[in-house]
Amino acid sequence: MAISQYSPQSAPHIIIVGGGVSGLAAAHRLGELTQQTGRPLRITLLEAQDSLGGLVGTREADGYRIETGADSFITNKPGAIRLCERIGLAGDLIPTDARYRRSLVLSRGRAVAVPEGFQLLAPNALWPVWKSPIFSLAGKLRLAAEPFVPRPADPVQDESLASFVRRRLGTEALERLVQPLVGGIYTSDPERLSLRATMPRFLEMEARYGSLIRGLQAEGRETAPQDRAASGARYGLFATPRRGISQLVESLTARVRQSAEIRTSSPVFTIRQSAESPGFQLDLSNGESLECDGLVLAAPAHRAAQLLTAIRPVAASALRKIEYASTVIVVSGHRLTDVAHPLDAFGLVIPAIERRRILAVSFTSRKFPNRAPEGSVQLRTFVGGAMQPQFVRLSDEAIVDLVREELAELLGVKWRPEVVVVARWMNSMPQYHVGHLDIVAQIEQDLATLPHLALGGNALHGVGLPDTITSGEVAAERVFQALSDR
Ligand SMILES: Cc1cc2nc3c(=O)[nH]c(=O)nc-3n(C[C@H](O)[C@H](O)[C@H](O)COP(=O)(O)OP(=O)(O)OC[C@H]3O[C@@H](n4cnc5c(N)ncnc54)[C@H](O)[C@@H]3O)c2cc1C
DSSP states (O other): OOOOOOOOSSOOEEEEEOOBHHHHHHHHHHHHHHHHHOOOOEEEEEOSSSSSBTTOOEEEETTEEEESSOOOEESSSHHHHHHHHHTTOGGGEEEOOGGGOOEEEEETTEEEEOOTTEETTEESOSHHHHHOTTSOHHHHHHHHTGGGSOOOSSOOSSOBHHHHHHHHHOHHHIIIIIHHHHHHHHOOOTTTBBHHHHOHHHHHHHHHHSOHHHHHHHHHTTSOHHHHHOOSSOGGGEEEETTOTHHHHHHHHHHHHTTEEEESSOOEEEEEOOSSOSSEEEEETTSOEEEESEEEEOSOHHHHHHHHTTTOHHHHHHHHTSOEEEEEEEEEEEEGGGBOSOOOSSEEEOOGGGOOSOSEEEEHHHHSTTSSOTTEEEEEEEEETTTOGGGGGSOHHHHHHHHHHHHHHHHOBOSOOSEEEEEEEEEEEEOOBTTHHHHHHHHHHHHTTOTTEEEOSSSSSOSSHHHHHHHHHHHHHHHHHHHHTO
16 A cells, blocks of 8 residues: 655544454554554554453363364465564464364264365365265265356356355255355355355356366365365364464554553444544543544444444445344363264364254364363364354353253263353354345445545454454555545
8 A cells, every 4th residue: 555654733543443353453553554654643442341352262261271262263364374473473373283184074963074175165076075975876976067067157146155056066065065164164044145255266266167176176286285185174274373362362462552542341332523523523431532533443243333323324224234143152171081982173063954953063172282181172062153043042051951962962972071161152243145245335335435434343354363354454554544645
């Protein structure tokens, strides 16, 4: 971006609303910009809760290092890895354990390996699919026919992920494998998920190679051999800080404090604009009012909508259209001798057609070292999501009970846990449904006339940590530039 140099009478004030990863990344980027340009800024970050980090947090309990939210991030998107490099955390990042780099899927009541090289929507080779007990003969033949399925003559503008997979690979591939693998990322209903908004890479593959299998094979020629065989998510690409994701929040916060004031327990209630000045007035819950010249909103869409109602009703009503799903994670620690299954993978995903009451189990201490004491294992069991919302309404006790029953049946877990933590994430996962990109366009069009206000967060351009971090940084740059242009 072009950065102009100027000397203001007094330093412009930029407020960031939200102290999750995206808000912290925005504040950090503003600090960098002031340093790079020599242009003074007053930066304030307001967080509603009494702690920072939003949806991420690491806890230590009884020798376990527990992630209550995100546990790692992908490194082939630049947002998180570049930020770690800039805040001095790169040397403390650890990769996933190569010994267990594969996923299991429940198939007719049994945990079986996801075929080698099956990457979320499609395989990069057919032999592992032929050998797999997951598919019937008819399902295998349909999968093998994928390279011969023509591109649509009249492409659908915004196709659901389910429709795309059914069209290219057949219903069995969708129901038995793709739905649970994708559900593990988005906790979504694939019939409603927009492929273009979530995984445009596969649409591009269809357009370029006429086949996902051929496309993945072409991409594979540029991939390290050990990652070519990995199944599920591309696990070789994931990393996390040695001491857990909170280490990222702590390092980032320490940097942000060098150039910004951080106020926790400071929920913003309303944002106003007066005719006299181009800036904003923010009303806080304690009755205090703050003025600023620029604003970054890094709060979930429904919160940002409330705040924008008075000043940008069109953007506010579009933001309200973005639905959120809820999920509960039950983290439990067990002696390995209490688990019959060898847990020789990173986790187990469960197709909706299996009619179980849990979505997935992550074998967290198989992914990363120092997540469980020697001889023990940490399991994170996911409940609810868009496909099974009825379960998140249960009490903690009832959810732990159903997890206990499911883990006993599926993995042979004898319930004598060394630790149990229940993390509830209500309305926390934005759902990029068909039509999402139109909603994003409406929001951005309405906000285009307010360049000194920008949105960060996971509601618009990607739900993972890298995209979320980038969203905060881009929002910071936009507001900084708008104030520089004045
Ligand atoms: C269960 C779960 C597991 C996940 N796992 C992974 C993973 O393994 N890898 C990965 O890459 N991503 C993962 N994600 C996604 C990722 O964690 C999130 O997308 C990311 O943390 C969102 O950050 P954010 O800053 O945009 O939002 P949030 O973390 O939601 O932060 C928003 C902040 O704004 C504050 N706020 C809201 N309203 C106001 C107000 N009016 N005034 C002041 N403050 C306000 C909130 O209190 C909150 O702290 C996961 C998400 C969930 C829910």
